[in-house]
Amino acid sequence: MSSYQKLKILVNELHCISSSAQRRSIAVSEASVGWHIAHSYLVIVKSCENLLGNASRPSQNPKWLRQEIFFILRRIPRNKIKAPEFVIPTDYSEKEINRLYHKAISLIEQIEKLKSGYLSHPFLGPIKLRRVPLFLRIHTAHHLQIIREMIK
Numbered sequence: 001m002s003s004y005q006k007l008k009i010l011v012n013e014l015h016c017i018s019s020s021a022q023r024r025s026i027a028v029s030e031a032s033v034g035w036h037i038a039h040s041y042l043v044i045v046k047s048c049e050n051l052l053g054n055a056s057r058p059s060q061n062p063k064w065l066r067q068e069i070f071f072i073l074r075r076i077p078r079n080k081i082k083a084p085e086f087v088i089p090t091d092y093s094e095k096e097i098n099r100l101y102h103k104a105i106s107l108i109e110q111i112e113k114l115k116s117g118y119l120s121h122p123f124l125g126p127i128k129l130r131r132v133p134l135f136l137r138i139h140t141a142h143h144l145q146i147i148r149e150m151i152k
Helices: 003-016 033-053 064-073 094-112 129-151
Strands: 118-121 125-128
Touching (some): 003 094, 003 129, 033 094, 064 129, 118 129
Antiparallel strands (some): 118 125
C-alpha cells in the first residue's frame, strides 16, 4: 500500500468520526473534536497547496536535524509546538469540515501525480516530495489519537 493510500485511510477515518465534531474533553484538549478534524484537514490542504507551488527544492535546509529527528521518531509531542495561524480553524461546522474533507482528498490526488517539489514547513524547513505523505500521516495520526482519547 502506498504512502498516499495510507494517508487517504486516515483522512477517511477523520471523515467517519466527524459526526462527533461537537464532543469535548477538557481533560484531553481544550479544543473540540471538530476543531482537531478541521485543523488536520487544513494542514493537509495548505501543505498540498504549498507543495503544488514549489517546483524545485532549495539547496539548503537549516532545520535538517530537527526534520530528521521528527521522521525518525514519527511523533509530535503534545503541547510543545504551536500551530501557525493559517492552519488554525475558525469554522469547524459540519459543512466546513465536509468541504475541507473533499478539498483534502482532491489535493492529495493532485500531489500524488507530482514528480518533484518540496513543502516549505515553518518548523521543519523544506520537506522533499517523497516525505510529504509521511509528514501528513504523522500529523493526522497525532490528531486522531487525541480525538480517540476525547471520544472514549
